[in-house]
Amino acid sequence: MQAQPLREAVIENSPVMALLADAKVLAQKYRALTGKPLGITGEVAEYEASRILGVELTPARQAGYDAVLLVLLDENFNATSIYEAEREDVLRVLAEPGSKSRNERGALGVSKFKSIARLRWQRSTSQ
Numbered sequence: 001m002q003a004q005p006l007r008e009a010v011i012e013n014s015p016v017m018a019l020l021a022d023a024k025v026l027a028q029k030y031r032a033l034t035g036k037p038l039g040i041t042g043e044v045a046e047y048e049a050s051r052i053l054g055v056e057l058t059p060a061r062q063a064g065y066d067a068v069l070l071v072l073l074d075e076n077f078n079a080t081s082i083y084e085a086e087r088e089d090v091l092r093v094l095a096e097p098g099s100k101s102r103n104e105r106g107a108l109g110v111s112k113f114k115s116i117a118r119l120r121w122q123r124s125t126s127q
Contacts, residue, residue: 016057020047024077031075045071048079052121069120070113078123085117 020043027038049071050057068090070083093116094106102108 017047017050020044023047027077041073041077044077045073045079048073048077049082052079052082068117070110070117072110079121080123081119082121083114083117084120085113089116 023040024044024047027040027044030036030038046057049055049067049069055067068085068087070085072080072082074080090108090113093108093112094102097103102112
């Protein structure tokens, strides 16, 4: 199935976006108190991609939509950069012989993903 283009309409005032903004603050406070991540980085990364790129989040496992994004977050859960790769490129690399994590779990390392992706957004140094 061919991936649909990223949709360019985010609803800034939606209840989900507001909740994710609150979750990001909660995760920052949790890390400050415990020194450990809260375990919601995936959701925060989705929020950051939606907020920054203006893409609309769809329900989980929604057929017909696909965005292969890597959102890198700093220690405060703020996006530092966003990379985008073509689905076909990701599938090709996952199928290559090599590491156990890639072949058995379908996981790519950050550097490997970046090598097949293009930089879509980067935080300016003045932020």
